[in-house]
Amino acid sequence: MQSGEVEDVEIRLLLEGVQRIYGYDFRDYADASIRRRLTHWLAESEFATFSQAQSRLLRDRGVFESLVRGITVNVTEMFRDPAFFRAVREQVVPFLKTYPFVKIWHAGCATGEEAYSMAILLNEEGMAGRYRMYATDINETVLQKASEGVMPIMEMQRFTRNYQKAGGRASFADYYTARYDRAILSATLKKDIVFAPHNLAVDGEFGEMNMVLCRNVMIYFKPALKERCLRLFDSSLLPGGFLCLGLKETLEKKKIGERYEELAPPLRIYRKRYG
Amino acid sequence: MARLFKAVVVGVSTGGVLALQKLLGQLPADFHLPILIVQHIGPDAGSGLAKLLDERCALRVKEADEQDEILPGTAYLAPPNYHLLVERGGFLSFSADPYVSFARPSVDVLFESAAEVFGPELIGVVLTGANFDGSRGLMTIKQKGGVAIVQDPEDAEARQMPQAAMAATDVDYVLALDGMAALLLKLASGRAAISHKGTGAR
Numbered sequence: 001m002q003s004g005e006v007e008d009v010e011i012r013l014l015l016e017g018v019q020r021i022y023g024y025d026f027r028d029y030a031d032a033s034i035r036r037r038l039t040h041w042l043a044e045s046e047f048a049t050f051s052q053a054q055s056r057l058l059r060d061r062g063v064f065e066s067l068v069r070g071i072t073v074n075v076t077e078m079f080r081d082p083a084f085f086r087a088v089r090e091q092v093v094p095f096l097k098t099y100p101f102v103k104i105w106h107a108g109c110a111t112g113e114e115a116y117s118m119a120i121l122l123n124e125e126g127m128a129g130r131y132r133m134y135a136t137d138i139n140e141t142v143l144q145k146a147s148e149g150v151m152p153i154m155e156m157q158r159f160t161r162n163y164q165k166a167g168g169r170a171s172f173a174d175y176y177t178a179r180y181d182r183a184i185l186s187a188t189l190k191k192d193i194v195f196a197p198h199n200l201a202v203d204g205e206f207g208e209m210n211m212v213l214c215r216n217v218m219i220y221f222k223p224a225l226k227e228r229c230l231r232l233f234d235s236s237l238l239p240g241g242f243l244c245l246g247l248k249e250t251l252e253k254k255k256i257g258e259r260y261e262e263l264a265p266p267l268r269i270y271r272k273r274y275g
Numbered sequence: 276m277a278r279l280f281k282a283v284v285v286g287v288s289t290g291g292v293l294a295l296q297k298l299l300g301q302l303p304a305d306f307h308l309p310i311l312i313v314q315h316i317g318p319d320a321g322s323g324l325a326k327l328l329d330e331r332c333a334l335r336v337k338e339a340d341e342q343d344e345i346l347p348g349t350a351y352l353a354p355p356n357y358h359l360l361v362e363r364g365g366f367l368s369f370s371a372d373p374y375v376s377f378a379r380p381s382v383d384v385l386f387e388s389a390a391e392v393f394g395p396e397l398i399g400v401v402l403t404g405a406n407f408d409g410s411r412g413l414m415t416i417k418q419k420g421g422v423a424i425v426q427d428p429e430d431a432e433a434r435q436m437p438q439a440a441m442a443a444t445d446v447d448y449v450l451a452l453d454g455m456a457a458l459l460l461k462l463a464s465g466r467a468a469i470s471h472k473g474t475g476a477r
Contacts (some may be wrong), residue, residue, distance in 0.1 A: 004419070030360075030368045031362055032361060032362050032368055032370075032388040032391070033372070035391065036372070036384070036387075036388070074372075075372065075373050081356075165319075216371040219341070219371065220370065223342065247354070248340070248341055248354055248357055248369050249341055250341060
């Protein structure tokens with residue numbers, strides 16, 4: 001048996017143990033990425049092998065929490081894929097504006113970069129105070145960071161470029177205050193966002209949403225879990241609502257696909273049909 | 276010794292557009308191994324390169340898509356801003372994890388995940404590039420018993436990436452781009468002698 005096969009067995013046992021003891025199910029995560037992340041976590045840990053980690057992991061919640069932090073951190077940036085945010089501004093917001101108030105679910109918001117991007121965009125389009133955004137993630141550590149709204153100042157140059165390419169109407173520097181090596185996002189961006197824990201693998205839907213964003217989260221899932229997420233988003237969305245996925249995620253060959261039309265084809269913005 | 280392979284992985288950076296045209300252009304449409312490619316590319320590059328290569332090569336070339344099944348006679352390019360990985364069962368997947376070896380897509384990520392799945396049935400190819408991405412991945416391919424091919428640094432538009440790969444692991448073939456398609460055809464049909472130097476721990 002090759003060492004890779006032993007490790008496969010160890011990983012499978014570890015994920016099963018974690019599911020049985022803590023109820024977090026990572027067995028439906030795509031193998032290649034979770035293996036990379038687990039291997040990285042193991043290298044940073046005090047353990048030499050997954051088998052060695054296993055016994056502590058199942059008894060010590062602190063070790064388990066470090067594992068969850070390690071394998072569920074998604075990274076993103078403000079206005080990632082500027083063309084997507086431009087399309088939201090130009091093609092989605094005009095529909096949203098026809099409602100007195102809209103609800104948005106941002107699933108898998110990680111450290112909040114895209115949630116704050118959306119808040120900037122909506123505020124610039126005159127929707128301040130007319131929306132509530134539920135930004136959720138499985139990882140409570142990143143949620144805490146997201147709700148603080150503090151980012152490394154060295155990222156701001158890249159974010160500013162993205163913002164401009166995305167059709168930003170103001171000066172990006174107006175949205176944060178620089179303090180040493182940190183950029184503190186303006187409180188006006190935070191007041192309409194509610195950060196909350198949510199596990200896409202086990203938790204339920206959010207009712208009556210006008211828009212659901214879940215970008216580059218399902219790429220880490222196996223097909224069955226992707227379908228579960230899409231069902232969840234579909235039952236959360238009102239007719240005429242918008243579903244926004246990552247550039248490498250589509251509704252092609254998906255069960256809910258027939259109820260949606262693609263608004264801006266390469267940018268994965270879908271609209272739920274009426275009736 | 277005849278030997279069967281399941282896939283070819285290719286990593287390339289500076290000078291990659293021309294190098295890929297040359298390499299893929301010399302392979303027939305019925306080349307029976309799938310080819311997975313990471314070409315370093317900017318985050319907003321779009322999918323123009325796959326279209327261009329597809330037009331100019333007999334082989335089918337496409338940008339990798341969600342859940343693509345890895346098929347023979349097809350070359351899959353990693354999309355901009357995502358790592359490309361191989362899943363057991365022969366499917367492709369993506370990750371938006373941080374840059375690896377200063378790149379996303381990263382050659383190392385593709386090579387390591389492909390080595391995990393294909394083991395000794397994998398051919399890794401490192402072409403021209405002005406960085407060192409791919410050297411760790413090629414080492415992993417060798418450790419799992421696969422075959423390592425590197426473009427002759429003298430022949431490469433940028434020599435660093437081939438040189439780094441050669442420094443990291445004992446590669447099986449070092450040759451100019453011109454002979455590479457013929458070598459891949461020979462390996463694919465089991466007609467090439469494979470040196471087993473530096474096959475590493477299994």
